[in-house]
Amino acid sequence: MTELQPIHEDPHLLVLDKPAGLLCVPGRGEDKQDCLSARAQRQWPDARVVHRLDMATSGLVLMARSAQMQRLLGDAFAARQVRKGYEAIVDGLLPASPEWSLIDAPLAADWPRRPLQKIDPSGKPSQTRWRVKRLLPERRASHLWLEPLTGRSHQLRVHLLSIGHPILGDALYGSEEIRQRAPRLLLHAATLALHHPADGRALRFESPLPFA
Numbered sequence: 001m002t003e004l005q006p007i008h009e010d011p012h013l014l015v016l017d018k019p020a021g022l023l024c025v026p027g028r029g030e031d032k033q034d035c036l037s038a039r040a041q042r043q044w045p046d047a048r049v050v051h052r053l054d055m056a057t058s059g060l061v062l063m064a065r066s067a068q069m070q071r072l073l074g075d076a077f078a079a080r081q082v083r084k085g086y087e088a089i090v091d092g093l094l095p096a097s098p099e100w101s102l103i104d105a106p107l108a109a110d111w112p113r114r115p116l117q118k119i120d121p122s123g124k125p126s127q128t129r130w131r132v133k134r135l136l137p138e139r140r141a142s143h144l145w146l147e148p149l150t151g152r153s154h155q156l157r158v159h160l161l162s163i164g165h166p167i168l169g170d171a172l173y174g175s176e177e178i179r180q181r182a183p184r185l186l187l188h189a190a191t192l193a194l195h196h197p198a199d200g201r202a203l204r205f206e207s208p209l210p211f212a
Helices: 036-043 067-078 155-162 176-180
Strands: 015-020 060-064 081-091 103-106 108-109 118-120 128-138 141-147 186-197 202-206
Touching: 015 036, 015 202, 036 060, 060 067, 067 186, 081 155, 103 155, 128 155, 141 155
Parallel strands: 060 186
Antiparallel strands: 015 060, 081 141, 081 186, 103 128, 108 118, 128 141, 186 202
16 A cells, blocks of 8 residues: 655644545554554554544545544644644535625534534534635636634535535536536645644645646
């Protein structure tokens, strides 16, 4: 198996670039044991999970290299001190503006259809900022910058669906037509910014977009 090529590696943390289609952590069943964390632990036995991306989503994943660093990074995520930037290509043409727009819609598990999530007034507060990067009129689509202000499961996918602009290639939430318009979910974790818990220095990482 090809070794992982870290975006960043130091004695305290790792930043890896997860491909679409790879789990972040093991799932149920023998066929779901290959995942980013297992591969990372073969190269760095002290690697510990801090956060996750959906299997269908590609991009930057941060891992800790000690229990203490895992706690500190987990606390930083909980306190919204880690900024995550995504890019997505969605159905339809959205109004282009230099200003960020906000989707503020609480999310809850859709129990009859687990693991799907849904907008629910009694759910957990969930906020996503979005802005148009470029319009793609020939594809009836928009390329967006996204910034989740909270970290709910499937947040970006459900929030964009809720405003009528599902992410192309979304096999969980998209219609058959939406699924057929892309070979994969067109969602990528493109940037990650934080202060290093060990020394406080500002860190910012980028991952190039793997789709057009």
